[in-house]
Amino acid sequence: MGIGPQGLDARLPGAQDVLEPFRTLMAQADTRIELARACLMIARDAYPELDMAYYLGQIERFGMRLRAQVxxxxxxxxxIALNEFMFGELGFAGNFDAYYDPRNSYLNEVIDRRTGIPISLSILYIELGRRIGLPLEGVSFPGHFLVRLRLRGGMLVLDAFAGGAPQSEDDLRERIERVVPKGAAGGIPLESLPLEQFLEPASHRQILARVLRNLKSIYRDADEPAQLxxxxxxxxxxxxxxxxxLRDRGLLYQRLECWQPALADLAAYVERAPDAPDGEDVRLQLMALRAQCARMN
Incomplete structure (x- = not known):
């Protein structure tokens, strides 16, 4: 598998200590979770020496420059000023050429390289917008993360991946038709579904979970178990x-031959979801794990 020494460290119980600041942040009320700080904590998994103060300061410096202009x-x-500043003056842009490069999901790399994917650019867009009094909110739109801004009598939907371009109703419905399978709405035609149900604001935890699931998909497909x-x-x-x-982590622990953590995760999974479709398969895995652990005692 080619895990290497750094990957082996990820198996050790002490490796959990690096999660403590993240746990502390996540224990706060959702609206008090600082998105930029949380994203930089996530980035430390790939960049252990990352200077969080520098990047948080960089965002503040961007905000000060923008406020002076606005x-x-x-x-x-x-x-308009936010779009001109972020995508014009600073030169941020969507990374169309290497969309699945994991660097697009790490905020430090997005800031350094001035490129990212919809959700990472949206996070920075939201952070800068709030510094000039724009209460921007993330939207977990199907297939493409967007940003919304409530206006008097309506809502403005923006695409940070496309330079902050406003999205019309036709644009949004076209996106839905591209990614939502026909019949997924219980026989209701997609064009009849109210757009509002797709434009609910994402909580900070939902945004961070989407960032992490993007990385999960990337590292799973790249077969990088330590990062996964x-x-x-x-x-x-x-x-x-x-x-x-929890199940996926248990199966990964099993692959990494971390038998006890694998046993704990998979046992917790079947207890939580006793009627899951894969329940019998996981129970068979548990039998094998218990036998493996017994041989080690």
Whole structure:
């Protein structure tokens, strides 16, 4: 598997200590969770020497420059100024050429390289917008993370991956039709579904879970078990009740020959989800794990 010494460290109980600051942050009320800080904590799994103070300061410096330009403009003018500043002056842009590069999901790399994917660019967009009084919110739209801004009498939906471009109703419905399978709405035609149900604001925990699940998919497909384990550890801090993530971590521990943690995770999974479709398969895995652990005693 080619895990290497750094990967082996991820198996050790002491490796959990790096999660303590993240757990402390996640224990706060959702609206008090600082998205940028949480994202930089996630990035430390790939960049252990990352200087969080530098990157948080960089965001503050961006915000100060933007505030100086915006002054007392109205809401629409602030959105235009934000787009011109972030995507014009600073040069941020969507990474169309290497969409699945994991660096697109790490906020330090997004800031350094001035490129990212919809959710990482949206997080920075939201952070900068709030510094000029724009109460921007993330939207876990199907297949493509977006940003919304409530206006008097309506809502503005923006795509940070496309330079903050406003999204029309036709744009949004076209996105839905591209990614939502026909028949998924119980026989209701997709064009009849109210857009509002797809435009609910994402909580900070939901945003972070989506960032982490993107990384999970990338590291799973790249067969990088050490990084995948770090991502799963953080997902389970953000969403501790996510049974499927607990199962996946247990199976990964089993692959890494970490028998006791694998046994604990998979036993907890079948207890939480006794009627899961894969329950019998997991119970068979548990029998094998118990036998393995017995041989080690």
């Amino acid at each position: 002054g007392q403009r109205g809401v629409e003018e602030k959105v 384990l770090k991502v799963l550890n953080r997902i389970l801090v953000v969403t501790p009740d996510a049974s499927a993530e």
